[in-house]
Amino acid sequence: MKPADINKIYLKPSSLKDAYDYASEYKKSFRYVAGGTDVFANRFQGNDNSDCFIDLSGIEELKGFENVKDYFRIGALNTLNEVIGNKHINKEYNVLTEAAKMVASPLIRYRATLGGNLLCENRCYYYNQSDWWRDSAGYCLKCEGNICIATGSKKACYSEFVSDTAPALISLNAEVEVCESGEMKRYKLEDIYTCEGVNPRRLKNSDIIVSILIPSGLVFKSVYRKLRQRKSLEFTSLSSAVTINKNNFLKISLSGVDSGPVTYEGNTGSNSEEIIKYFLKISRSVENDMYSREYRREMIKVYISKSLKELGLS
Amino acid sequence: MKQIILTVNDVNYELLVEEHEMLSYTIRNRIGLTGTKVGCEQGSCGACTVLIDDVPALSCITPVMKCVHTQILTIESIAKDGKLHKLQEMFVQKGAIQCGYCTPGMVMSAVGFLKINPQPSEDEIKEAISGNLCRCTGYKKIISAISEYAAESASDKSVIADENDKYLSVGKPRPYIEAEKKVKGEADYADDIKIKNALFCKFLRSTHAHAEIVNIDLSDALKLKGVRKIITGKDLPISFGVLPISQDETSIAVNKVRYIGEIVAAVAADTEDIASAACNLIKVEYSPLKTFFSIKDSLADIEEKEKIHSHCRYNNNVHKKAELRFGDQKEGINNSSISHKLNFTFEGINHGFTEPHAATAYWDENGLTIITATQVPHYLHRFLAKVLELPMNRIRVIKPYVGGGFGGKSDPFPHEIIISQLSKLTGKPVRTRLTREEVFLNNHGRHPSEITMEVGLSKEGKVNVIDADILLDGGAYGSFGVVTTYYSGVLLQAPYKIDNFGFRTRRVYTNKPQCGAMRGHGAVNPRFAMESLLDELAHRTNTDPCELRFKNFLPSDTLTVGQFRITSNGVVESMNAVMEKSEWKKRHGKLPYGKGLGVACGVYISGSALPIHWNEYPQSVVHLKVDLDGRVLITSGASDIGQGSDTMLAIIVAEVLGLSIDNVFVVAADTLLTPIDLGSYSSRVTFMAGNAAKMAAENLKKSILDSVSLNENIPVEELNISKERIFSNDKTVDLNWKEAVEIATKKVGALTVSGNYNSPKLGGDFKGAGAGLSPSYSFGSCIAEVDVDTDTGEVNVLNIWGAHDCGKAINPLAVEGQLEGSWHMGLGQAVSERMKFYNGLLLNPNFLDYKIPTSVDTPPIDTTIIESIDPEGPFGAKECGEGAIHPVIPAIANAVFNAVGYRITSLPINPEEILNHIKQKY
Secondary structure (H helix, E strand, O other), X not given: OOHHHOOOEEEOOOOHHHHHHHHHHOOOOEEEEOOOOOHHHHHHOOOOOOOEEEEHHHOHHHOOEEEEOOEEEEEOOOEHHHHHHOHHHHHHOHHHHHHHHOOEOHHHHOOOEHHHHXXXXXXXXXXXXXXXXXHHHOOOHHHOOOOOOXXXXXXXXXXXXXXXXXXXXXXXXXXXXXXXXXXXXXXXXXXXXXXXXXXXXXXXXXXXXXXXXXXXOOOOEEEEEEEOOOOOOEOOOEXXXXXXXXXOEEEEEEEOOOOOOEEEEEEXXXXXXXXXXXXXXXXXXXXXXXXXXXXXXXXXXXHHHHHHHHOOOO | OEEEEEEEOOEEEEEEEOOOOEHHHHHHHHHOOOOOXXXXXXXXXXXXXXXXXXXXXXXXXXXXXXXXXXXXXXXXXXOEOOEOOHHHHHHHHHOOOOOOOOHHHHHHHHHHHHHHOOOOOHHHHHHHOOOOOOOXXXXXXXXXXXXXXXXXXXXXXXXXXXXXXXXXXXXXXXXXXXXXXXXXXXXXXXXXXXXXXXXXXXXXXXXXXOEEEEEEEXXXXXXXXXXXXXXXXXXOOOOEOOOOOOOOEOOOOOOEEOOXXXXXXXXXEOXXXXXXXHHHHOEEEEEEOOOOOOHHHHHOOOOHHHOOOOOOOOOOOEEEEEEEEEOOHHHHHHOOOEEEEEEEEEOEEOOOOOOOOEEEEEEXXXXXXXXXXXXXXXXXXXXXXXXXXXXXXXXXXXXXXXXXXXXXXXXXXXXXXXXXXXXXHHXXXXXXXXXXXXXXXXXXXXXXXXXXXXXXXXXXXXXXXXXXXXXXXXXXXXXXXXXXXXXXXXXXXXXXXOOEEEEEEEEEOOOXXXXXXXXXXXXXXXXXXXXXXXXXXXXXXXOOHHHHHHHHEOOOOEEOOXXXXXXXXXXXXXXXXXXXXXXXXXXXXXXXXXXXXXXXXXXXXXXOOOOOOOOOOOOEEEEEEEOOOOOEEXXXXXXXXXXXXXXXXXXXXXXXXXXXXXXXXXXXXXXXXXXXXOOOOOOOHHHHXXXXXXXXXXXXXXXXXXXXXXXXXXXXXXXXXXXXXXXXXXXXXXXEHHHHHHHHHOOOOOEEEEEEXXXXXXOOOOOOOOOOOOOOEEEEEEEEEEEEOOOOOOEEEEEEEEEEEOXXXXXXXXXXXXXXXXXXXXHHXXXXXOEOEEOOEEOOOOOOOOOOOOHHHOOOEEEEEEOOXXXXXXXXXXXXXXXXXXXXXXXXXXXXXXXXXXXXXXXXXXXXXXXXXXXXXX
């Protein structure tokens, strides 16, 4: 008998209702699993000790692509590879294709889901370590310690928000459909994030992202960039998605430089210097990444200014 | 536990599983399909890839419960009806397999991907396998195998084996003899071998960098059901260390700990999880001591009681100081028309082999047997005897297939000694497997270094002087550090002629995991400094950097300033090759800003002329036996760790005896069955074991020809041996091999012969003269092309052209593999790899944050083999496994200088520094 695994449960509901019922039943210690690529790496490190995993992968309501009214609907359970391979997305929302292509490695993208990437756990190199490591370093705020090792702060955790697809979708003004206590609700994607390192999402554990909705017919044009040391097998150190549409709407979203996405909304006439200043002011990157804080801030300038130039704005 | 039915390779398995266990565990441990490997357990290396419903999946992060009602395919399903899949055949033929540990995952990724995209472009193939790390090949041959397979599938051509293949011998490219076994997932690595009823051992590791152990309370841990034995430092107090002069380590910390991660206690329990749980129940009370994390800290004067080791001779933490001077460096500088001095810093580098350390030990009527992933069974044999106080004849060390080493499996390790002791105490086999984090903590990797070097040129452009001051951060223990201390200096005295050469190296202890030998041992970082300075001086004197090097190369058959005997030397040819391939003359200096070409050279030993443990036993011994069946059994202590040494031995013996490879059989690296060999390090195996094999084969040939001569009454000079026939010039005698063996074994039975190698006496008679001596040296050159993004400072390596003088390529396919792997590893050190610490705690002990270049990070590599035919190497061969790493790193950095005018003085190359330079300048 493996003592660590006594009373561990794995459930595979076939409907949202069953999933929610299981979540209620095991509310003390459960986690939903979609592709599992993030959850089970974290579990290996001892950063997830849930007793019950509820595997959503059998729920058909969470799959598929379809046009719904003024939106294109992407089921949250579609894998990143399915997103990459979707011709409509590639044509209309290329920034999402580009972002999805840059997630982790192809082996991860076969399994990881779009919904899962939006909910990917925040990272920090003082947190994404084994339990023994964190014991040696002293536990940080994100794992029930009392200090942020990266900054020395006793108040705030600065773990990085590392989703690659979230900034792309936010820049497209995407919304998410969330099943909350059995009830469907819609939010702007950026509104589900708290930008707070320990609990980076406003959603409850039992909430399920059902789908992602992207506005149709707005003729988006975008540029996506990702700062990483290798061209594969990497979380982001800075991802930027810069999008304009036919209504001269401009939206920019960054990940990797704060505990949540950092977003700017304006129009194609917006002043690039002002935009950069805005991002540098509100991004809270700290020394918790293989790139220095200074360099990542410098890259915010470079990425935004190059992206705007590529879109014909400057 | 849960009862499930799992369909694997079309077989339904009824299993009891833990609900949260991962598929890799179920496949390997419950079903017993060990072809699926585990390298990281976090989805970062791809070794565990299987297909689930035809789509590749990382089985180490896929819960088994997710896989119920799916079709799982593992590597064992790919070959059908005893025949390899054509993709597997291509892997074998192209030499895409070295250590073979990544191979099953790589094949499964490719099979899955090709189902989706049967006609991929080369870029698509690179992208598809970019989640599968390979540390041996540089991916070139893997990509080529997949690409050719796809092309041949399209043209419906099948791969036809050449009938003459079986006689391919010296100089003909051929796959490793065990390649099929590896590509099928049938090669057993240490953790694949399951000895019945084995306990599992886990280690409690220190959470303090430097502290006295005040108390260890085992009481709660011992109460846990399933715990069989717990030992601490007092149970294994005898010290060891790979070098006789550095016996400074114990298997488990005694009284104090010296780095975070040092073993404090070891638990043997019925299962891995029980052992882990028991470790968590052990309470250790520490009293912290002053910590030393940097070279600077450890050079500072301190009190006796603060020292990391009490045996340090000075009032600091200096472990070893070495200094050698030839000529007069001051005068050399004064006489130079130009000189330049730079300070360099280098981060620590880990070997990054894909197979984590694993071992099983058991005792029976023959004493102790340990099956372990080691590069040097003989040293482990010696130190098991020392620490366990056993005679060597009660110990047997067996090396199974090893998933890469690169120096990182060449020391005797605590875990090997501990499980041997636990097995003795419990009376049961004990196994262990380190996690990837533990592999990083074990380390023994390349030393972080700080180097100040000055190089001066005469007005004719001759290197007048090299003066180097080298500091090595050795971590907590000695390992190979004394050798590193010397190699850091002495290997600078070639490939250029230098009259005034001096260095001082100091290796310090720090409270970090210990450093030791890694590919290119000791010489990589100083070589970087030297080649960077030559590049700088070429720039300052407006000289082509290749031309500057041509002016200074040592010739063949000469002595260096420190009395290294240089025999064969293909450095000029290597330089010419890379210049031509890269179109250097046409392109260097003419590329636009941001793009650049850089060049560098290197030199390395073909084994150390002096053994570590001084005695008069030969450095390599090979035995051959032939009996009536006609097959020649080769027994050798040399360790094939993926570099192809078993195949090399087979080729040499087959060549001398005119046999097909099918007619030789290699048994290697088992201390009971094979004669002692000093192991696979210092690039010694082809030269030394190869020579021993050649001598043994010649002895066997003589024995057989003598018998035939006597039997057939024909002068032995008239007899020939080729393609398994023994025939006289006039063909009056024409026997097949078996007939000849029958004659030779008549009345005496099986023939056994031996061959051996010992280096000739070399070197001067001054203190330190022995360091770096080798019976032969390899030489090489690299040119790299880079594109520097002037907005971000990021360096994109576009091309690597490399040429290496290996004397003679016994097996060109294997030589290319070694070279490409070396250049790939050098690329990693140049651009992305580093061991980063926080207060002595390694921040990146995993394959996600320790950044080995993936297939998409690796540029096209152009490989040229130079054959200078060494007078003493077997068939002219010398080393090719390590030397090639030296030039590639400075070639990349020099290309950056050529691109943007920024001199790289610290590794890995930091885009931030480059960007700052660009911003300041423009």
